[in-house]
Amino acid sequence: MKKIAAVALLSLGAVLAGCSKQENAPAPAAAPAPAAVTQIVVGLDDNFPPMGFRDEKNELVGFDIDMAKEAAKRLGLQVEFKPIDWSAKEAELSGKRVDVLWNGLTITEERKQNIAFTAPYMENHQIIVVPAGSAIKAKADLAGKVVGAQEGSSAVDAIKKEDAVFKSFKEFKTFGDNVTALMDLSTGRLEAVVVDEVVGRYYVAKKPDQYEVLDDNFGTEEYGVGLRKDDTELHGKLDKALADMKADGAAAKIAEQWFGKNIIK
CATH class of the missing domain: 3.40.190.10 (Periplasmic binding protein-like II)
Known part of the structure; x- marks a missing residue:
C-alpha cells in the first residue's frame, strides 16, 4: 500500500509540474510592426x-x-x-x-x-511644332507629311484618336524623347512634331527663330x-x-x- 501511494504521489507531482510549466510558459511573441515608410x-x-x-x-x-x-x-x-x-x-x-x-x-x-x-x-495641350516659315498652318495640312512624337507619350494617343488625320500622314515616327524628335524636325527629317505644350513652348522659347507653334492642337489634357x-x-x-x-x-x-x-x- 505504501508503495502504491508513493507512486500515486509521484504521478500527481509530475502532472502538477506539467501544469505549472504550461501555466508559466511565455506567450507567443507578437508579429513585428511593419517598418514605417520613410x-x-x-x-x-x-x-x-x-x-x-x-x-x-x-x-x-x-x-x-x-x-x-x-x-x-x-x-x-x-x-x-x-x-x-x-x-x-x-x-x-x-x-x-x-x-x-x-x-x-x-x-x-x-x-x-x-x-x-x-x-x-495641371492642364496641358498637345501642340503642333513646325519649322519656322513652314507651309503647315493647321492639322489638315499634315496630310502627306512626316510627323513625329515621343514613344509612349500622350501625344501618340491624342494623334491616334483623330483617326482621319493620323491616316493622312505620309509617315508617323516615334522617338525615345522629345529632344531627339525636335532635333529631327530642325534637320528636316520631320515636318512636324506633336508634343506636350509645356515641353514644346519651353524649347520654342529657346529658339524662336527656328520653330513655330500652330494655333491648332490635338486637344486638352490634365496631368x-x-x-x-x-x-x-x-x-x-x-x-x-x-x-x-x-x-x-x-x-x-x-x-x-x-x-x-x-x-x-
Whole structure:
C-alpha cells in the first residue's frame, strides 16, 4: 500500500509540474510592426524639360521635381528620383521599382485601368511644332507629311484618336524623347512634331527663330501623379499635400519659377 501511494504521489507531482510549466510558459511573441515608410521613389523621364531633366551639372531639375520635393517634405518623407524607360512606366510602377510616376503624366481612361491618379494639378495641350516659315498652318495640312512624337507619350494617343488625320500622314515616327524628335524636325527629317505644350513652348522659347507653334492642337489634357491602385494611404496623403500646396500658394510659386505664370489647375 505504501508503495502504491508513493507512486500515486509521484504521478500527481509530475502532472502538477506539467501544469505549472504550461501555466508559466511565455506567450507567443507578437508579429513585428511593419517598418514605417520613410522614402518615396519617383519614376520619371529625365529628358523631359521643363518637367524633369538634367542641368549642365547633370543634376535632376524641373517643375515636377520641385513639386515632388515640396510634397515629400510636407509628408515627412525623403524623395528619390529614378529615371526609367518612360514607355515601360506602368511595368516599373506595378513591379514596385518606383512608388509613383510624376513627370507630366497625362490622365487617360486607358491608363486608369492599370494605375490610380491623384487629382489633376495641371492642364496641358498637345501642340503642333513646325519649322519656322513652314507651309503647315493647321492639322489638315499634315496630310502627306512626316510627323513625329515621343514613344509612349500622350501625344501618340491624342494623334491616334483623330483617326482621319493620323491616316493622312505620309509617315508617323516615334522617338525615345522629345529632344531627339525636335532635333529631327530642325534637320528636316520631320515636318512636324506633336508634343506636350509645356515641353514644346519651353524649347520654342529657346529658339524662336527656328520653330513655330500652330494655333491648332490635338486637344486638352490634365496631368496627375500615378500610383499603384492598392497604395491607398500614399494616394490620400499626396492628394492632401497637392491640395494644400495649391491653397497656400506654394504650387503657384513653383509654376511661376518655371513658366513665368501660374498654370496650376
